[in-house]
Amino acid sequence: xxxxxxxxxxxxxxxxxxxxxxxxxxxxxxxxxxxxxxxxxxxxxxxxxxxxxxxxxxxxxxxxxxxxxxxxxxxxxxxxxxxxxxxxxxxxxxxxxxxxxxxxxxxxxxxxxxxxxxxxxxxxxxxxxxxxxxxxxxxxxxxxxxxxxxxxxxxxxxxxxxxxxxxxxxxxxxxxxxxxxxxxxxxxxxxxx
Amino acid sequence: xxxxxxxxxxxxxxxxxxxxxxxxxxxxxxxxxxxxxxxxxxxxxxxxxxxxxxxxxxxxxxxxxxxxxxxxxxxxxxxxxxxxxxxxxxxxxxxxxxxxxxxxxxxxxxxxxxxxxxxxxxxxxxxxxxxxxxxxxxxxxxxxxxxxxxxxxxxxxxxxxxxxxx
Numbered sequence: 001x002x003x004x005x006x007x008x009x010x011x012x013x014x015x016x017x018x019x020x021x022x023x024x025x026x027x028x029x030x031x032x033x034x035x036x037x038x039x040x041x042x043x044x045x046x047x048x049x050x051x052x053x054x055x056x057x058x059x060x061x062x063x064x065x066x067x068x069x070x071x072x073x074x075x076x077x078x079x080x081x082x083x084x085x086x087x088x089x090x091x092x093x094x095x096x097x098x099x100x101x102x103x104x105x106x107x108x109x110x111x112x113x114x115x116x117x118x119x120x121x122x123x124x125x126x127x128x129x130x131x132x133x134x135x136x137x138x139x140x141x142x143x144x145x146x147x148x149x150x151x152x153x154x155x156x157x158x159x160x161x162x163x164x165x166x167x168x169x170x171x172x173x174x175x176x177x178x179x180x181x182x183x184x185x186x187x188x189x190x191x192x193x
Numbered sequence: 194x195x196x197x198x199x200x201x202x203x204x205x206x207x208x209x210x211x212x213x214x215x216x217x218x219x220x221x222x223x224x225x226x227x228x229x230x231x232x233x234x235x236x237x238x239x240x241x242x243x244x245x246x247x248x249x250x251x252x253x254x255x256x257x258x259x260x261x262x263x264x265x266x267x268x269x270x271x272x273x274x275x276x277x278x279x280x281x282x283x284x285x286x287x288x289x290x291x292x293x294x295x296x297x298x299x300x301x302x303x304x305x306x307x308x309x310x311x312x313x314x315x316x317x318x319x320x321x322x323x324x325x326x327x328x329x330x331x332x333x334x335x336x337x338x339x340x341x342x343x344x345x346x347x348x349x350x351x352x353x354x355x356x357x358x359x
Binding site: 021037124 | 203238239242243247258261265
């Protein structure tokens with residue numbers, strides 16, 4: 001059951017087996033949540049966006065083109081859901097990305113390996129905190145490219161398929177995004193000192 | 194190529210966006226310049242740090258999603274039906290079918306209408322039918338020929354009766 005391909009599961013859901021959709025949720029909820037969290041900035045909203053994305057995917061499942069991969073289609077829905085969420089939230093005061101809540105599920109846990117330099121771990125944690133803030137300052141296009149390629153580790157080809165743009169455009173956006181992040185990070189570190 | 198130029202395109206270099214000639218120039222500069230080489234390392238470090246921003250969902254989202262699917266299905270049933278019915282592709286043919294059905298049901302059809310008189314212009318059908326209607330109980334016309342024959346017989350009987358009275 002769990003070994004079914006995405007396409008087979010999609011057909012089962014379309015055939016009326018609602019619970020089969022839980023297989024797809026279980027497979028992709030971590031990836032979608034991660035994208036949502038890097039967009040909206042806090043875990044509660046990220047859960048809402050994740051659920052919105054899956055709900056939209058469920059209601060539009062009949063329009064899914066089996067020629068493309070299910071997860072690229074799902075990523076696209078999730079990105080749109082996150083962007084919609086941010087637009088709706090614009091009227092409300094945005095929560096700071098370095099809010100306490102972030103640290104609850106926050107950074108990579110510090111390594112227990114004694115060979116790891118604690119100072120370096122602390123610097124990296126600070127860098128991660130500043131990066132989260134910097135990502136939210138990027139334009140929508142650059143932010144999406146950075147989140148999908150650099151944070152989620154998708155290939156340039158996968159990102160191109162998700163965003164429906166040429167691979168060259170993805171390369172360019174990732175490079176520009178990194179350049180802007182680098183500048184924002186440098187500026188934030190200078191301010192911190 | 195100077196340091197300012199290299200720093201400006203160092204992310205493009207890392208992302209593999211530069212044409213071969215420019216990439217070779219950057220590589221040549223990086224071998225000679227420790228400052229730009231450190232800048233490259235710094236960008237690479239930032240990229241590896243970005244990867245650490247990926248998170249796992251703290252909860253299983255399925256129960257919440259299932260609940261929302263069920264709520265949506267209940268809440269959206271009638272609005273969804275209305276939405277489907279109001280689509281032009283559905284509404285227009287449905288309207289035409291209903292109009293035709295209404296016309297068919299309401300069209301005034303008089304089943305007692307006399308048969309066509311054009312079949313035999315030599316006979317005075319109106320008189321025959323008048324006589325017939327006087328002598329017979331009102332009935333629904335079934336076959337015009339049968340009615341005409343009945344009328345003729347009734348007429349001949351009436352004439353015979355009149356002759357006898359005289």
